[in-house]
Amino acid sequence: MLPVCVIGLGLIGGSVLRAARAAGRDVWGYTESGQDAAVARADGFLVESDVDAALTLAAQRDALVVIAVPLPSLASVLRRIVVMAPNCPVTDVISVKGPVLDAVERLAPSLTFAGGHPMAGRSESGWAAGSAELFHGAAWVVTADEKTDLAAWRIAAELALDCGAHVVPTTAYEHDDAVARISHLPHVLAAVLAAVGADVGPLPLALAAGSFRDGTRVAGSRPELVRAMCEGNAPALLPALDDALGRLGAARGALASTGSLKATLDAGHRGRLALIGQQQSEWLAVTVDLTAPDVHDALQSVGAQGGRVVRLAENTALAEIPRSRVDNDL
Amino acid sequence: MLPVCVIGLGLIGGSVLRAARAAGRDVWGYTESGQDAAVARADGFLVESDVDAALTLAAQRDALVVIAVPLPSLASVLRRIVVMAPNCPVTDVISVKGPVLDAVERLAPSLTFAGGHPMAGRSESGWAAGSAELFHGAAWVVTADEKTDLAAWRIAAELALDCGAHVVPTTAYEHDDAVARISHLPHVLAAVLAAVGADVGPLPLALAAGSFRDGTRVAGSRPELVRAMCEGNAPALLPALDDALGRLGAARGALASTGSLKATLDAGHRGRLALIGQQQSEWLAVTVDLTAPDVHDALQSVGAQGGRVVRLAENTALAEIPRSRVDNDL
Structure with a gap:
């Protein structure tokens, strides 16, 4: 060691x-x-x-x-x-x-x-x-x-x-895109939600319950630390923000024109189920040959499938790939 | 009774x-x-x-x-x-x-x-x-x-x-505006966040931690119940969505043009502190004369200040108004 x-x-x-x-x-x-x-x-x-x-x-x-x-x-x-x-x-x-x-x-x-x-x-x-x-x-x-x-x-x-x-x-690029979506965007959305709830006087906050508390929790983090994290990943955070803006705008448009939020809420529910499903999934063991010429591709493939390396031997990496149950549930 | x-x-x-x-x-x-x-x-x-x-x-x-x-x-x-x-x-x-x-x-x-x-x-x-x-x-x-x-x-x-x-x-109007901001908007933002995290493959969800779990929790609710709640309040939810879209767009614009999320994150942090401050505030007791000609205004004023009625006597309501400590903290 x-x-x-x-x-x-x-x-x-x-x-x-x-x-x-x-x-x-x-x-x-x-x-x-x-x-x-x-x-x-x-x-x-x-x-x-x-x-x-x-x-x-x-x-x-x-x-x-x-x-x-x-x-x-x-x-x-x-x-x-x-x-x-x-x-x-x-x-x-x-x-x-x-x-x-x-x-x-x-x-x-x-x-x-x-x-x-x-x-x-x-x-x-x-x-x-x-x-x-x-x-x-x-x-x-x-x-x-x-x-x-x-x-x-x-x-x-x-x-x-x-x-x-x-x-x-x-890869570095895929990492930065992923954390923009699941770590940096949540901080920006929490800040937006907290401001929308707080900036029209005390009544909304007096009625706030679990959904608002959960949705704004990370807005309690020190802003200078959140800034350093988010601003340092601006090239990946901008497309994630555009994705969120597009979906939020589509929700607004659908509600205004048809009165329905079905597409938005169904997609969000599927996403949440995918998160739960992935975290509760069974794992399939796979072995990556660390001496193979395409080893970088093999390693990247583990990550791209939501998998992980759990042990290293002399010439191999033991990995696990989630077999998500969520596809069967939807 | x-x-x-x-x-x-x-x-x-x-x-x-x-x-x-x-x-x-x-x-x-x-x-x-x-x-x-x-x-x-x-x-x-x-x-x-x-x-x-x-x-x-x-x-x-x-x-x-x-x-x-x-x-x-x-x-x-x-x-x-x-x-x-x-x-x-x-x-x-x-x-x-x-x-x-x-x-x-x-x-x-x-x-x-x-x-x-x-x-x-x-x-x-x-x-x-x-x-x-x-x-x-x-x-x-x-x-x-x-x-x-x-x-x-x-x-x-x-x-x-x-x-x-x-x-x-x-008032009915102020209620609907408030719950749009602190109950219905959180559901829409949670759905958007869950979809942005889940719709580009398994890697982001494999890296998801507390901020994404908290921010998407209510997307686990049954979509048909969330739809009934949100769509039934469309007239108030639309301006709340516009407020969120405006703030999110401003965040995107600031990040792209100046590289800074300071205004967004500071406003969100203030909002979160206001929530915590209101929930932990001291309460000032006030009495509302239920026989006064302006009693409706007096009751509405209690709610508008984030206050609440905690007891009713024959001709009076005993109310409490929060004295938020957060103004002193910022």
Whole structure:
């Protein structure tokens, strides 16, 4: 098991550090927050006080470097890795993948790199909010684009599995489109709903019950964190917003002209059933040959089918594909 | 305490029957569902096997008649009340108020009527899903339009208080606008979100976490029930949809042109804080003189401020107005 050097010890980076140690790995990290560093050291972790020291140790020990800083800090971290630990395998846990891949190709094309994104979070942030269990049972995307180095993919996937997650292999583009639809669009719609409910005086809020509470919950998150997440994925979020605008406009038009919301509500109900069906589906085991020439396609296919890699052997990945029951129910 | 005759024994009507009996009232009902009637009788309730028999008993005993049928059945029930129990006070528990008021004015203008809408529900429906506790702590709108008979308003409000709810007085128009924003729009947005997430293949759903699950939860409700609720309030839902479309379009435009979602997300965050703030606010006690010439205005003002009536005395209503703390927090 490779040692792990985590650059950035917020909620996600701090949880990776804890989970990797719990899995038996040697770990250390770096954070620019003196306060987080002090607390992490008090929790028994080695936290270097400058990034070059952490990366020097990574180079000496052939560690996996995990970039866990916000997107705006990515470029400066990549530049330090190229100088201090150019031969270490590298992954990241940033919530968009296309812009990360672009930055790596531009600033550090020689790195052995595969991008990652664990689909887990909390409303709190910072080292104190993290835990070794944060990723248990969660999906953890590890991108497998055509150019992805398979050794880097495997190293990043092993970290995800060690952290208790399952690995969803897909491309950076497909990842960004998917999270725009199921993570970023929900935040925008929740904000719109909260404003429509609140901006005409107190009466609507006084009558609000479960549907409004659920529909606006994520509007309670800190707007600056939501902005960073959504705005960083603007190229994928714009088409998702257009999709939503088109469907909402069609609902409005149908209600005005025919009095019916049948098409809108039936499609939404099917979508919700598909979500439930996928989460409750049986899983078909499939084996991916990691030595095959079309391995990138095979991995991408697992993700495209809603599947996941649950174990890695020497030359194979054991994956599971959902056999959704929802098609039979509708 | 007036006896209570409930016409329609689904989730809401059946819960009113139970709650009114639990409050010590004589109660009986009617349902066209032979199965629900049999179960209700087995539960110890008097359930007449035709609507005229139930209304005859109401006329004999000067009971309050509660209309708890779906909107499409309202007209036929009103016609029977006019014939069989024309002097009984009447209220309803249908989820729109403007169309109900129109039907009463058209078909039964001589009735002593005030409309009602308890803001409580469950995803299950029918007699079996009801309970005497369904309305505990819930808001129960009783409309107080300029033409509303104050005696009818008081009788309907006393039923709501007996059922454990608090009474929100407002106009039919303001009620319908409010529920369009906080109950019907959430269903349409949940449907749109579920479809955007589900209609491009399994990957997005495989990555979906809390924000998508919360944002699509009500899309799991039975579409025909959601349709009846939303389509019956089309005149108020259309402007709410336009408000949402305008805000979503503005978000899209800002993201495309400036890369920023700040205005959208800040407004949504303020709305969510206003919801939390209103629900956690301190309450200022105010007394409404039910004999004053401007009593309708005074009652409407309670609702417009997000307030509620919590007790009725001989000539006064004790109300509470929220003193929101959220203004100080922002």
